[in-house]
Amino acid sequence: MKHLFTRILWVTIATAASVWFIPGLDDAVEVVFQIVVLIASS
Amino acid sequence: MSLIKKTGIITLWALLVLVTAVVTAAVKQRGADGPNRVFSGGAFTTGDLQRGPEPDWSFVNDIDTLELQLLEPAQSRRIWTASVDGKVYVWSGYMNSLVGKLWKSWPAQAERDGRAVIRVEGKLYERQLRRIQQGAGLEKLITIINGKYPSSTTIAAIDDGDLWMFEAAARRPAGDQ
Numbered sequence: 001m002k003h004l005f006t007r008i009l010w011v012t013i014a015t016a017a018s019v020w021f022i023p024g025l026d027d028a029v030e031v032v033f034q035i036v037v038l039i040a041s042s
Numbered sequence: 043m044s045l046i047k048k049t050g051i052i053t054l055w056a057l058l059v060l061v062t063a064v065v066t067a068a069v070k071q072r073g074a075d076g077p078n079r080v081f082s083g084g085a086f087t088t089g090d091l092q093r094g095p096e097p098d099w100s101f102v103n104d105i106d107t108l109e110l111q112l113l114e115p116a117q118s119r120r121i122w123t124a125s126v127d128g129k130v131y132v133w134s135g136y137m138n139s140l141v142g143k144l145w146k147s148w149p150a151q152a153e154r155d156g157r158a159v160i161r162v163e164g165k166l167y168e169r170q171l172r173r174i175q176q177g178a179g180l181e182k183l184i185t186i187i188n189g190k191y192p193s194s195t196t197i198a199a200i201d202d203g204d205l206w207m208f209e210a211a212a213r214r215p216a217g218d219q
Contacts, residue, residue: 011055012062019066026067030079033064037080041141 076109076161077120082148083109085116086159089166096212099130102162103186108132109161110210112151112171118161119148122191126183130160130210132171133187135195138204149173149206160210169210177201 019025068081077083086109102108102123110132111118121132134149136142152158156171174180177197187193199205 008058011058015059015062016066019063020070025063026070027078029063029067030071030081032060033067034080 072117076111076118079120083111083118086111086118086161086166089161089164091166091168096128097167098128099125100128101125102130103190105162110148111159111161112148112155113157113159114155115151117148122187124183124186124190126180126186130169131183131207132210133205133207135193135199135205137206138202142204149208152208153206156208157213158210167210168213170213171208172211174200174207174209175203177207180207183207 019029071078071081071083074083075085075087102125105123107120108123109118110121121134123130123132125131134142134146137146137149152171153173156173158169158171160167160169177184177200180197180200184195184197187195195205200207
């Protein structure tokens with residue numbers, strides 16, 4: 001179980017760092033989110 | 043391990059990545075110069091402040107959105123807009139729905155303190171948001187809104203409080219009220 005929490009932590013950190021530092025990735029994530037919201041609200 | 047279990051685990055990992063990515067992008071945008079698409083942005087740090095005579099706001103009927111920043115709190119969002127009789131209006135719909143109550147905080151903030159800045163094509167306009175709670179007299183505006191956007195809003199939506207309509211009036215300097 002401890003091993004699982006460590007993996008979750010690392011995946012979370014790696015994802016957050018990627019979105020924060022890789023140029024354009026935050027915008028791409030926002031596009032995906034916008035599409036999901038549009039589909040959910042239609 | 044069964045196929046269903048494998049699929050479930052992969053889905054959970056994908057969900058973790060997606061949620062983390064969305065939250066991170068939203069938090070990052072909060073510190074940016076204005077909004078991007080759907081995430082709120084921070085205070086405007088660029089743009090030319092416009093002073094002088096009040097413009098004819100009918101030009102906003104030719105643009106999709108404008109950027110609206112409140113002074114308190116200093117957050118900005120991209121928002122639909124329309125103009126009638128030279129005045130500019132912004133609004134928030136679905137206010138009586140659960141999504142509206144959870145998602146949309148700016149209308150209540152604007153009602154408490156209506157001082158705002160609008161940014162359109164790099165130009166900043168200081169405004170005072172004034173909520174209009176009765177839809178009577180706004181028929182022309184509603185027609186423009188429904189023609190401009192995929193919307194079917196009504197006067198009744200304003201009266202019922204489901205659509206919060208604001209006129210973004212000119213803001214006079216303190217002491218000139």
